[in-house]
Amino acid sequence: MLEVENISAGYGKNNVINDISFTVKKGELYVLLGPNGSGKTTTFRAVSGVIPLSKGRVIIEGIDLNREPELAKRKLGYLPEGERVYPNISVYKNLLFFAKIYDVDRGKIDVVLKEFGLEKYKNSPAGYLSRGMRKKLALARALLHDPEVIIFDEPFSNLDMSTVLRLRDEIKKMIENDKIILFSTHILSELQYFEDVNCKVAFINEGRIILERELEELAGSVNNILVVFRVTDKTRAMEVLTNLGYDVSIEQSGVVVRVSNYHKEVPAILKILLTHDITVYEARPKESPVERFYRDFVDISPPNI
Known part of the structure; x- marks a missing residue:
């Protein structure tokens, strides 16, 4: 010990x-x-x-x-x-x-x-x-x-x-x-x-x-998070993913998708977008998982990470 x-x-x-x-x-x-x-x-x-x-x-x-x-x-x-x-x-x-x-x-x-x-x-x-x-x-x-x-x-x-x-x-x-x-x-x-x-x-x-x-x-703190996909065609990407039941929005940096399991769903979404000829330049959590940890489990403001 x-x-x-x-x-x-x-x-x-x-x-x-x-x-x-x-x-x-x-x-x-x-x-x-x-x-x-x-x-x-x-x-x-x-x-x-x-x-x-x-x-x-x-x-x-x-x-x-x-x-x-x-x-x-x-x-x-x-x-x-x-x-x-x-x-x-x-x-x-x-x-x-x-x-x-x-x-x-x-x-x-x-x-x-x-x-x-x-x-x-x-x-x-x-x-x-x-x-x-x-x-x-x-x-x-x-x-x-x-x-x-x-x-x-x-x-x-x-x-x-x-x-x-x-x-x-x-x-x-x-x-x-x-x-x-x-x-x-x-x-x-x-x-x-x-x-x-x-x-x-x-x-x-x-x-x-x-x-x-x-x-x-x-x-669960690494799940149910928003992921930003920087793509060639945001409107088309939103249409494809919305039709598949995903919660999707568009912002300046790309399409934002809510996922329940980051490591399982992000690769699946990348594959879906690629099969629809939508190039993905980047996929990243909108909010740092560490920041989410602070917010969800520690009642203080998260640091800049």
Whole structure:
């Protein structure tokens, strides 16, 4: 179990996060959701022991991070945002460096290289890898010592779709194997891919957790939304979709369609429009899902995102 109790932390004399508390059990996913600058990264850096706490404590599998930092960190794997690797040394040496830190047998490196499809890059400088492969290397490094708690900071940002899909599957497998998983995101719609696992969502803003819910309670917040389709012929698009029973209106930016399930209906609508020779330049939610979350679940004005 991971227990975070009333922690505050920041940089210099200024706290960025204040009185953050949450608990995550084995086989559970905990998502920190919030706009950029809300305190997600600082929270994870504090929980991982990268920056010191000014208040509170973090207990990792019964071990106090403040009192026994080395022992506690052996239970934890932290994947910062981006591809944090050492670019000028080989893929193998990137892993070897951390194997020595965590006293991991060198034989485990070859196992991890194979598991993450990095074998053929073993002797290549990490900086030569694609962004997706560097992300894989960073993930392999974070998991090398088989930690019980794995923390991902914005894991899906700036990745191609195939890498995103693989990473989602990897996270689900870890949850199935009773790992404690945390990740942060500012994209509410990303959460629906984890509706089939035990998941809690905490919304953070201005350094404080303002709401925590089970994911199933929030699942509907990415549905029943207005989607703007920027098309070649707005009048024709409205006619086609209205005849099919959709709630449609026209505005300057395009046709606006109300959908009950974004990820299922938008592809279907795109196909319908294309079969009627209507070119679609863009399809996007009229209102940010994060803004809808604020409006529907948090009684404050949404931030500019």
